[in-house]
Amino acid sequence: MSRLAIFDLDGTLVDSVDDLAASVNHALAALGLPPRRRDEIRGFVGEGARLLLARAVAPRDELLEPALALWREHYDAHCLDRTRLFPGVEAALAGAGRALAVHTNKPGALARKILAGLGVAGRFAAVVGGDEAPRKPDPAGTLELMARVGAAPSDTLFVGDSRIDAATARAAGVALVAVTWGLGSRAELAAAGATVFVDDAGELAAYLR
Known part of the structure; x- marks a missing residue:
């Protein structure tokens, strides 16, 4: 059996909030809506593009579909403007x-584009996006990634930064390594059941060996 580490993307591997926020506000401006603050948008991230835009346009729910289309077009062109690996x-x-993989709620094509643009796509055996499986x-x-690689739950880690990641790891029966530099606070992660925390990538590296 293989040993596997599965990563969340936004807030775990990459700092993408600036590009996400720019594309959200582009969509809002095109629809005549006021911009959202960066910290607001940061709080919207983590459960996929549809929920990101639904939160951004609220309470104008009827604008969700055009906002999503505008966001997707802009973000596809600008997703690497300021996004960087942590x-x-x-x-x-x-x-x-270990073998490495990514399970993200971001659309899969965008996730792969970002990983390729940052020069690390080749490090990952597989990527599953939020439009390719039910969202975390x-x-x-x-579970699909574990099956592809041939890894048992006991040989798999999930590396993430949010309560969504903690719940995903728990549901899959795998250990969670919670990073503290991302979108969720240590307190939020602990409340979601996290017990193993890493404060920098050097500490994370020890779990990947």
């Missing part, structure tokens, strides 16, 4: 002794 992540991935915390995408 410090030390590239080295941690390079030194991993449904564990189906994580």
Whole structure:
């Protein structure tokens, strides 16, 4: 059996809030809606593009579909303007002794584009996006990745930054390594059941060996 580490993307591997916020506000402006603050949009991230835009246009729910289309077009062109790997992540991935994969609620094509643009796509055996399996915390995408790689639950880690990731790991029956540099606070992660925390990529690297 293989040993596997499955990663969330936004807030875990990459800092993408600036590009997400720019594309959300582009969509809102095109629809005549006021912009959202960066910290507001940061709080909307993590449960997929549809919920991101639904929260952004609220209470104008009738504008969701055009907002989603406008966001997708803009984000596809600008998803790498300011998005970067978190410090030390590239080295941690390079030194991993486990197979690596990504399970994200971001659309799969966008996730792969970002990983390729940041030069790390080749580190991952597979990527499952939120339009390719039920969105997290449904564990189906994580279980699919485990099956593809041939990893048992006891040999699998889920690395994430949010209560959604904690719930996904729990539902899949795998251990969670919670990163503290992402979208969820340590307190939120602990309340969601996290017990193993890493504060930087150097600490994370030890779990990937």
